[in-house]
Amino acid sequence: MARTFWVGGNFKMNGNSASLKELVASFNAAEADKNVEVVLAAPFVYVPLVASSLRSDWAVAGENCYVKASGAFTGEVSPEMLKDVGAKWVILGHSERRNILGESDEFTAEKTVKALEAGLKVSLCVGELLEEREAGITQSVVERQLDAVVKAVKEEDWANIVIAYEPVWAIGTGKVATPEQAQEVHANIRKYLQKAVSAKVAEETRIVYGGSVSPSNCVEAAKQADVDGFLVGGASLKPEFVKIVNATQ
Numbered sequence: 627m628a629r630t631f632w633v634g635g636n637f638k639m640n641g642n643s644a645s646l647k648e649l650v651a652s653f654n655a656a657e658a659d660k661n662v663e664v665v666l667a668a669p670f671v672y673v674p675l676v677a678s679s680l681r682s683d684w685a686v687a688g689e690n691c692y693v694k695a696s697g698a699f700t701g702e703v704s705p706e707m708l709k710d711v712g713a714k715w716v717i718l719g720h721s722e723r724r725n726i727l728g729e730s731d732e733f734t735a736e737k738t739v740k741a742l743e744a745g746l747k748v749s750l751c752v753g754e755l756l757e758e759r760e761a762g763i764t765q766s767v768v769e770r771q772l773d774a775v776v777k778a779v780k781e782e783d784w785a786n787i788v789i790a791y792e793p794v795w796a797i798g799t800g801k802v803a804t805p806e807q808a809q810e811v812h813a814n815i816r817k818y819l820q821k822a823v824s825a826k827v828a829e830e831t832r833i834v835y836g837g838s839v840s841p842s843n844c845v846e847a848a849k850q851a852d853v854d855g856f857l858v859g860g861a862s863l864k865p866e867f868v869k870i871v872n873a874t875q
């Protein structure tokens with residue numbers, strides 16, 4: 627089964643009503659490859675704006691969510707609320723949540739379960755720190771992050787999860803992983819899925835790369851056998867993001 631190429635934009639904590647309206651208008655007017663699944667993640671407060679104005683063939687994501695549907699959890703947003711305002715996806719386990727907000731593998735796995743139960747699809751981020759890569763433990767770090775989710779979800783849930791491999795040293799640094807470095811980790815994640823879940827899940831799960839992806843480096847990376855798309859930060863805030871959507875054309 628060919629895996630549908632998937633490209634996500636992660637606005638992070640950027641933009642305002644005016645700039646995001648302008649950005650969405652540029653995406654709506656662009657010629658984008660119809661064979662690519664495109665998902666834009668916006669800050670919570672802008673999800674309704676993006677969801678109500680974005681072209682209907684692209685979807686919207688939240689950048690995080692909590693593990694309860696409602697209740698006394700000041701400042702949190704539930705997967706049900708995201709769905710209510712038009713999100714179809716949520717990014718979970720982003721390295722900025724893990725490393726700045728201190729979110730654990732288990733908490734990320736619990737969020738994944740709750741988001742899937744609420745009917746959201748999940749872009750699950752994994753990736754190693756620079757010192758972990760230098761210590762040669764990239765694979766064990768990524769497997770530890772994935773293990774928590776493998777234990778928590780059912781085999782059929784993987785149809786609604788895209789794994790984003792985002793080496794932390796490549797995020798926002800301009801230091802993109804080489805296509806070979808990305809391919810090596812992606813292939814190892816696929817082997818891990820085969821062992822830990824099933825051959826079907828290993829074959830069908832999209833594994834996308836994130837970390838300083840740009841219009842100029844995406845074409846080579848997209849040619850790698852196990853690179854099924856991208857999760858794009860900074861470059862998703864510009865109209866040229868469409869060039870990354872069209873990387874396989």
Ligand SMILES: O=C(CO)COP(=O)(O)O
Pocket residue numbers: 636720792796797798799800836837838839857858859860861
């Ligand atoms: O963290 C990322 C996407 O989630 C990557 O960010 P950059 O593309 O800005 O490096």
